[in-house]
Amino acid sequence: MSPELVSAVIGALIVAWGAFTAWRAPRATSRIGLLSGMVTAVVFVLLIRLITPFGGWESWFIYVWLTGMLVIVVSVFRAALVWADLPWRSDDPKARRNEASGLGFSALLALLIAGALVLPGLFL
Secondary structure (H helix, E strand, O other): OOHHHHHHHHHHHHHHHHHHHHHHHHHOOOHHHHHHHHHHHHHHHHHHHHHOOOOOOOOOHHHHHHHHHHHHHHHHHHHHHHHOOOOOOOOOHHHHHHHHHHHHHHHHHHHHHHHHHHHHHHOO
């Protein structure tokens, strides 16, 4: 198998995982859990941009990517619909720790990936 095909397949799996995470986010029990799911989806979008070469419109990967982006956009709309009805934090202390650590990890990963996208351009 060629390295381009392996990269595209791994990229497609990451897009699917990000879309699934975004689709599942509006089912959260608090706003922090919802934000954690959405930040994770954004991290996957940044990661795809970092590791996967886009082969143009003739490549099958661009259609997988567009489908994933459509799912994420619909998920953001669904999240906006349930946002007002959710409390900021969960009542269960264990769930609170899980929500905070999930959001913190997603935000840290987003910063690292965004830095990996930006830093090479600063040194050119």
